[in-house]
Amino acid sequence: MDVKAGPSKTTEGIEETARPATASQSRLVWWAFKKHRLALVSAWILAGMMLVIVLCEFVAPFGSRHRDAEYTTAPPQVLKLWSDSGFGLHVDGYTSEQDPRSLRITYEANPEDRVDVGFFVKGEEYELFGFIPWDRHLIGPTDPDDPMYLWGTTTDGQDLLSQVVYATRVSASVGIIGVLLAFILGIVLGAISGYFGGWADNAIQRVIELIMSVPAIPLWLGFAAALPADMNPVTRYFIITTILALVAWTGLAREVRGRFLSLRREEFVTSARLDGSSHGRIMFRHMLPSFSSHIIAALSLSIPGMILAETALSWLGMGLRPPAVSWGVQLQDASKWSVLSGAPWLLIPGLCVVLVVLAFNFVGDGLRDAADPYKH
């Protein structure tokens, strides 16, 4: 009864290529994917990012509210293994000097002031996964009150590295959750449109065309700006994510529809129908699995757009707002050129954006190519 739709469809084409005749589709896709070295590296980067998202309190040397008024806009430190006082992982502390006229404080590394650094050090307490109380941090100063700012500090005197770690959780999850929301809408409407065709297809397609012809970003801006300024950050986070998803589902819906359309007349679908399977079962148990790699590829390729949109919105002050911290919020710090010229490390969150967006793009491209093993 439970016909494995996907594999049976592919194996028929493979028989000619002798060797992988018995491989399942996911196997095939994985083999093809492994040949894209860039995609593979990107997949590892994304895996690392996922770890950071899950374990961010542990990965960040300092807590999210940690603020050191003594060191504002301090430059990044370099990890060292050896100094005059002996062997051991450490960074140099700072000496500061204030310009009497501009009142600007400049920091220099001070080799005299050794700050010992260790792994799994005791630091600020937190709750891992939201319920396991713990106080260890992956890396940090052995004395939690010492300054250890590997990526420098923000204009508020917060540790940039810790802040970027927290921002990763927010920014990346906006992309992922947003795409999942868009995906639910897209897959339901796309499936109806492609599977049933007829007037339902026509109506849904017209709506999609209409939404697509409305320029997305001004609308995002408009919606986001209409939100009350004093909204609770969590609510704001979900509303912003939903707004992004509401505009982004159309592309996915089109992709899904196209796939359903092309499968509608395949024999395994007809036979499932003759078996008396319900429409829902045929659509989501038989047809959907047979192009799941395409869907994953499409999802992976939609995430960058979400992340970039959130970053731009937040940077413009229309998206997430402090105390919420995302890459876009962080980059606001860097938008005054008087600040930026003296503190280029404030652009590090921007590098994260580029890296993660590239990684999602490469993984998506790799998957898309791999999903069609016969194309090449």
Add this chain to the structure above:
Amino acid sequence: MTEPLLEISGLRTGFDTYDGRVRAVDGVDLTVHAGKTLCVVGESGCGKSVTARSILRLVEAPGSIDAGTITWHGGDAPFDVLSLDVKDERLARLRGGDIGMIFQEPMASLLPLRTIGAQLIETIRIHTGLDKRAARAKAVDLLGQVGIPKPHERIDAYPFQLSGGMCQRVMIAIALCADPSLLIADEPTTALDVTTQARILDLIRTLQAEHRMAVMFITHDLGVVAELADEVAVMYLGRVVERAGVDELFADPKHPYTKALLASVPVLGRDRGRDLPTIPGAVPNPLHRPSGCSFHPRCAEAIAGTCDVVAPPEVDFDAGTGFADRRTVECVLYADREGAPA
């Protein structure tokens, strides 16, 4: 016997894939004689199309021609097409000038965004140097010749406004525009329905007589072979396994593969009420070519210990008669025949 027009010798064409190099054409020798029709027949994937494309150097990356010579005798002096520079004028004259070519998918072979007239006139002007008006007049004339009704109107039609059969006629008109001495037809009727197929075949035969051109016809359809061919070459997995005049081939097939092919064609009356014989298995992946004779796993007459080990010899039945290479078979079964090479 007439003059050879085109001689292919030792042609090898391969394609680079992820899993290694596929030798699609693996040492093919063929001769097309002036004014005659050579049919190249074989299952899909046997390399017949790649052979045809190699003649005009149309093989695209990741494919490339590895070895062999293709000698053109149609000009003032014979030359090897494969050794020409891509920019050589002789190659330019060959493509669409001395050799016309038509393809399997007539509709896809024409650009949908330009009228058939534009594409026809363009080719006429490239090869004849006529001015626009004269070229258009010639185009209308050619469209009439290939049996397109109201050619002066249809000349401004777009390919998607015509049927597949009409598009193939347009392709034929384009191929004829410079009075070629050879027409290469790469499965030109495969994508068409049966009636249209018959009409296109008639057209090709008529035009061949009118223009006194040779035809190299690629097909998998033995019915078409019987109808058109003077000579036949049977291909299997990148090699020519049997070569014969059309009557000899149908009367006395030698190679087990040819025999099996002929046996699988239904004959009206004879085959009533019985299952048609089929050739067991499928054409193997050229990446994993069987050892010895590549047909042996499917061959009913295979000799264990020989066919799966030794590459079969090419037996020439006309050796020493002055008609060398007219009737050949690549099979051990005939290795001890009279006239076989030592």
Add this chain to the structure above:
Amino acid sequence: MISYLGRRAAYMAATLVAISLVVFVIINLPPGDFVTALTAKYNVMGQGLTEADIAGLRVRYGLDGNVFEQYWHWVTQIVQGDLGTSFEYERPVADVIGPRLGATIGVSFVTLLVTWGLAFPIGVYSAVRQRSIGDYAVTTVGFLGLATPNFLIALVFIYFSVTWFGSVPSGLCSPEWCDSAWNLGKLLDLLGHLWIPMIVIGTGGVAGLVRIIRNNLLDELHRPYVTAARARGVPEKQLLRRYPLRVALNPFVSTIGWVLPMLLVGDIVVGQILGLPTLGPILLGALRSQDMYLAGSIIMILSAVTVIGTLISDLLLGWLDPRIRMGIHQN
């Protein structure tokens, strides 16, 4: 062609109506309306308004009826060119926007031309020379360009500009030229100021377009019609120009729809950083202070420009592709 034109135009009208609905929703999303805000403002200034005053204001601003009447009032006003009143500027929206609309459209248009002018040859080169060093370079830069938010490019630009030249070029003209009449010097000055916004706004567009051209052309280069044309002796350059490029031009033309909004939004960002006299900074200010008539009008205008851009690209497509012109669906 006529029916195609008609269909596209009807489609554009429907889209504009849909956009106007959405914009109307946006305008009305924040609690309270224009008159409540005005009343609060007068109260702060110590000039209390009577109920009658307020009712009068509501009638004047078309806020007295139910939602549908309000929408109708707003739409008819827009059609007549009255975009409402800006709360912040206390002036008609049209007066606030007017002077800046020209600069916005100017900058966007020049950027659009430059974007296309760059993207087309680069994309074609990259596809024709697939897997060459040049192609790899183009693809790499393209990936980076698509992955980098344009404000980040602007920030990087500013950083290097400040560290190398000690200042940031801002505005569209230097003080000494701003008020002078048009002459060569002013033009050169303008160009000198324009290149940074163009790079910042255009990078994403160029990267996206190059990718589209490259992928489409790569698809087309191996179609049967290309082989067939080569087989009949069409010389390579002519072949490329008359066959696959003609087809690859279609998706290129249909990109106006998304390139235009991309440029306009780029303008919001760049205008903000580089202090350009364009609509961007005004829109941003209006959104921040919830000056919704002003913001709504600007969004409406940006959307309308986009929709018109899409219409133009549809018309171009119809002109380029007989299948579209004749209403024949490509599978």
